[in-house]
Amino acid sequence: MQDTMLDGLAPAGAFSEREREAVYRAIHTRRDVRDQFLPKALPDALLRRLLEAAHAAPSVGFMQPWNFIVVTDGKQKAAMRAAFERANAEATSMFPEEKREIYDRLKLEGIEKAPVNLCITCDPNRAGPIVLGRTHNPLMDSYSTVCAIQNLWLAARAEGVGVGWVSIFHEEEVKSILNIPRDIRVIGYLCLGFVEALYSEPELQIKGWRKRLAIEDLIFADSWGTAATDLMEPEVAEVRPKMGGAD
Template identity: 60%
Template sequence: MPKTSGLARAEPFLASERDAVYKAIFTRRDVRDQFLPEPVPDDVLKRLLEAAHHAPSVGFMQPWNFITIRSQPVRNRIADAFGRANDEAARMFPEERQSDYKALKLEGIRKAPLNICITCDRGRGGDVILGKTHNPNMDLYSTVCAVQNLWLAARVEGIGMGWVSIFHDADLKTILGIPERIEIVAYLCLGYVDELYERPELQVKGWNRRLPLDELIFEEGWRGKT
């Protein structure tokens, strides 16, 4: 029998399917404090992780692992580690912004019924990996694609997600038993929500604004500040 090419026709999405994809993109939010106590069912979690696992990865290296955390004592330890780092972060801002910073809710570690730590195994695939030969960070970028897939899938499932980045990696590695050689890429809080901000929360609260897209598009080469 002749070998098949493995190719399939790239049919365009129906208009309703296309609109659903864009709706997920444009209504995705970084959730902090709107989590409901209802647990995320195992079958839903599996769908979310399957979506993450189907993210593009350079050289098909698939460098990610997913650590799921539901234990309240473990989440309490992680929240305490966040609190210490967050106090340090507040002091890094100009004095006139510190009160605004402290007023922001920047994590939902204790409130979200499910936390997920996404890691990158930088040694997976060996010493020479297709597509990583000249940019050694492609494994990290690939793992971030898995985070984005997970985020959009969560939005479709009616699950809110927040990315917590204010940690010392050493604290998280100690609490979760992560080997030193493994890179932590994202610590995520997930849970059902019944409300989402219409615009990003940091925009609503005046911390920052969305930049105009036209100012970010250059044609044929760099046109910004040097």
């Protein structure tokens, strides 16, 4: 064990049952909050914890390509909301008529309502032109940044903080408003704030936009299209409480 510790390794093992339940609860009760934010400030210490959780994410070649722009200024939020509304008007026209009524009823953003907005970016040049693990997939740095967002989202759920991901923007508008350099990619724009309640199921499912797919249709064994029958047994399917789906 002494030699193992000198190599930078630490003992591995399962969490306690209570700790595991907390992890799975965060995963399965996480929701995308669109309009339910309370007018209550997020303490700086709490926001720092969430950012540290994001920064602890895995990244290709340990390049840590992310930056976090914390937006609390009212004028910046107003500019971002205007950018969203321009793009949202375009988005509405892209859906078929039978979907537009549902779309119009959805509250898709809480930019000005949320006390904190957070823009997460990816710097593809952070570790130089050749990055361990990115040599054959140039998008691995972006995928790494998404892992940081997911870390933050789950930590926020554990802290009682709601998170909404606003994706309806023209990236160049976001870069202009936030003074982001040309070669930096915008990966996510989040709204953060306390909420009184979360939907028991994904909001888009509750409001009739889409239903959750059956996981049995999504798992294959060894090759595409071959059902993984061993994972469809009842005792396997019931390994966790039914807490609702993510989103």
